[in-house]
Amino acid sequence: MFEANAGLVDELTAQGIEFPPRDEWSSSFYSPISIAEAAWTRRHVAMYDMTPLTRYEVSGAGATAYLQELTTNDVGKKPGAVTYTLLLDENGGVRSDLTVARLGDQHYQVGANGPLDFDWFIRRLPGDGSVTLRDITGGTCCVGVWGPQARAMVQPLCADDLSHKAFGYFKALRTFLGSIPVTMLRVYYVGDLGWEIYTSAEHGAALWDLLWQAGAEHRVVAAGRIAFNSLRLEKGYRSWGADMTTEHTPEAAGVGFAVRMSKPSFLGKQALDAAPSPEKILRSVVLDDPHAVVLGKEPVAVDGAVAGYVTSAGYSATIARTIAYAWLPATVRPGDPVEIDYLTHTFTARVHAEPVVDPEMSLIRR
Numbered sequence: 187m188f189e190a191n192a193g194l195v196d197e198l199t200a201q202g203i204e205f206p207p208r209d210e211w212s213s214s215f216y217s218p219i220s221i222a223e224a225a226w227t228r229r230h231v232a233m234y235d236m237t238p239l240t241r242y243e244v245s246g247a248g249a250t251a252y253l254q255e256l257t258t259n260d261v262g263k264k265p266g267a268v269t270y271t272l273l274l275d276e277n278g279g280v281r282s283d284l285t286v287a288r289l290g291d292q293h294y295q296v297g298a299n300g301p302l303d304f305d306w307f308i309r310r311l312p313g314d315g316s317v318t319l320r321d322i323t324g325g326t327c328c329v330g331v332w333g334p335q336a337r338a339m340v341q342p343l344c345a346d347d348l349s350h351k352a353f354g355y356f357k358a359l360r361t362f363l364g365s366i367p368v369t370m371l372r373v374y375y376v377g378d379l380g381w382e383i384y385t386s387a388e389h390g391a392a393l394w395d396l397l398w399q400a401g402a403e404h405r406v407v408a409a410g411r412i413a414f415n416s417l418r419l420e421k422g423y424r425s426w427g428a429d430m431t432t433e434h435t436p437e438a439a440g441v442g443f444a445v446r447m448s449k450p451s452f453l454g455k456q457a458l459d460a461a462p463s464p465e466k467i468l469r470s471v472v473l474d475d476p477h478a479v480v481l482g483k484e485p486v487a488v489d490g491a492v493a494g495y496v497t498s499a500g501y502s503a504t505i506a507r508t509i510a511y512a513w514l515p516a517t518v519r520p521g522d523p524v525e526i527d528y529l530t531h532t533f534t535a536r537v538h539a540e541p542v543v544d545p546e547m548s549l550i551r552r
Contacts, residue, residue: 187222187409188210188219188407188408188409189219190224190407190408191219191222191223191364191407191408191409191419191537193221193466194219194220194225194226194407195208195219195221196220196227196456197222197261197448197501198222199397200224200489201223203221203225203503203506204379204476204503204506205218205221205222205275206476206477206501207477208479209479209529210490211321211487211529212409212479212481213268215412216412216479216480216501217412219262219437219486219496220410220412220416221412221413221416221501221503222412222503223407223409223410223412223419223527224409224412224413224416224503225411225503226333226407226409226416226456227332227333227376227378227413228253228333228334228359228504228530229333229334229405230333230335230377230405230406230407231305231331231332231334231335231336231339231345231380231401231405231406231407232331232332232333232406232407232408232409233329233394233398233401233406233407233408233409234251234329234330234332234376234408234409234410235328235329235330235394235408236328236329236382237326237327237328237329237409237440237484238300238323239297239323239382240296240297240301240304240323241295241297241298241321241322241323241326241328241330241384242298242303242304242307242316242319242320242321242322242323242404243293243294243295243296243316243318243319243320243322243549244293244294244295244307244317244319245290245291245294245318246315246316246317246318246439247292247316248314248316248317248318249292249293249294249311249316249318250262250292252310252311252312252316252317253296254287254449254452255310255453256273256306256307256451256452256453257271257272257273257284257286257450257453258271258272258273258308258444258446258451258452258454259271259272259286259438259444260446260449261286261288261294262288262371263288264288265288265289265290265291265293266288266289266359267286267287267288267356267357267358268285268286268356268357268358268371268372268373269285269286269287269288269289269356270283270285270286270343270444270486271283271285271286271444271446272284272298272355272436272445273306273451273453274387274436274452274454274458275384275432275453276401276453276454276457276458277454277455277544278435278436278455278457278458278461279421279432279433279434279435279454280426280430280431280432280435280436280439280441280452281306281432282298282299282301282302282303282306282395282426283424283426283430283441283444283528284296284297284298284303285297285371285372285373287358287369288358289358289360289369294494295322295358295369295384296464296508298312299426299427301441301549302434303316303451304319304366307319307484309452310453314335314489319434324387325386325387326384326385326386326387327384327385327386327387327389327390327393328382328383328384329350329382329383329394330375330376330380330382330383331380331381331383331397332374332376332378332379332380332381333378333380334378334379334549335381335404335406336376336379336380337349337379337494337552338379338404339397339400339401339404339406340363340383340397340400342400343363343396343397343400343530344361344362344363345361346359346361347371349550350552353370354372354520355366355372355374355550356372356373357371357372357396357468358370358371358372363383363393363397364396364417366385366389366392366393366396367385367386367389368383368385368393369383369385370382370383370384370524371384372457372474374550375417375418375423376418376420376540377415377416377417377421377423377536377543377544377549378417378422378549378550379548379549379552383397384424386490390475395416399530400441411462411507412495412500415498415500416446416501416502416503416504418501419470419490419498419502419509419510419511419542420502420504420509420541420542420543420544421501421541421542421543421544422440422470422540422541422542423525424439424440424468424511425451425498427455428482428497428498429468429497429498429511430468430497434468434490434528435458435461435464436458437461437463437464438464438466438467438468439468440467441538443459446461448520459503459526463516464516465515465516466494466513466515466516467513467514467515467516467518467519468497468511468512468513468514469494469511469514469537469538470509470510470511470521470522470538470541470542471486471509471510471511471512471535471536471537472505472507472508472509472510472535472536472538473507473509473510473526473533473534473535473540474533474534474535474536475500475533475534476507477510478507478531478535479497479499479501479508479527479528480496480499480508480526480533481499482496482497482498482499482510483495483497484496484526484528485526485527486512486514486524486525487524487525487526487527488514488515488518488522488525490525493514493518493524494512494513494514494515496511496512496526497510497511497512497513497514498510498511499511502542502543504543506544509538509542510535512524512526514537518537519537520536520538520539521536521537521538522536523535524536524537525532532546
């Protein structure tokens with residue numbers, strides 16, 4: 187949240203966006219400005235500092251085979267492809283989720299979740315020296331640019347064609363913005379048009395300034411983490427460590443699409459083969475009361491009995507309701523009613539099909 191965006195609240199209120207009041211406890215983790223930033227991203231364009239994201243460089247003659255064995259999806263696509271994939275433990279639990287960009291025949295950039303992932307990777311390096319692993323987080327930076335005006339803002343800075351046809355969904359491009367060398371990944375944790383744009387650390391400030399100046403005519407804003415969380419909940423994107431952990435299989439967590447059981451082998455595959463159908467599944471839940479708030483870890487009741495709990499939640503300006511993830515019995519279906527206890531209140535809600543916003547996925551294919 188940025189105080190410089192306070193004026194957006196009044197502007198968006200005049201356009202019909204609601205900013206419901208909060209109780210004293212939940213307001214400690216919230217600001218109307220953050221919701222305004224999320225709404226502005228959906229309507230215009232915003233920049234997000236994504237530099238804290240952990241990222242590794244994996245290279246060498248054995249890089250592809252190494253990543254194929256460690257991860258669940260097929261990362262051996264042609265250079266220029268980006269793949270969402272998972273790390274599983276030996277029991278088939280979700281140990282992490284990754285974004286793997288193949289930048290060359292023997293060169294990958296891996297977006298990870300933190301130091302535990304690096305430890306997992308380094309302990310499984312082949313002993314023949316065919317793979318080089320580097321944590322490049324400290325030497326690089328990343329700016330996320332998302333929203334319907336993202337292409338109009340960034341294209342004038344780039345000689346390459348950034349159209350959807352030329353630079354499609356889940357693709358990578360090494361190019362220049364102005365004179366700054368960048369790697370652009372067309373990925374969308376906020377679920378809208380745009381890119382994660384990477385460069386080396388020494389160019390970070392210049393990249394931000396270049397994009398900020400280019401965005402002035404499009405009324406770009408800088409947006410923060412609460413807005414980011416609100417948008418990813420709208421689009422049904424999980425957060426590892428909050429929504430899913432090693433206690434959960436990919437199918438239960440709703441990320442089974444990132445598993446290619448047709449691969450000859452990968453860590454955790456045998457456990458998945460033998461796993462029973464999950465008894466509980468991660469579901470999106472939308473609260474009925476526009477003013478209702480939950481934050482995470484609240485009990486969720488089905489038919490009057492506690493049956494699960496909230497993992498994460500955030501207010502959506504798009505639907506004017508709080509959206510939550512909750513672990514619920516597999517028998518629960520979209521449309522079913524549930525109740526969530528928050529402090530001294532009990533809120534009614536309904537399980538919702540995913541994603542809650544833009545189920546046609548049109549926003550990311552602009």
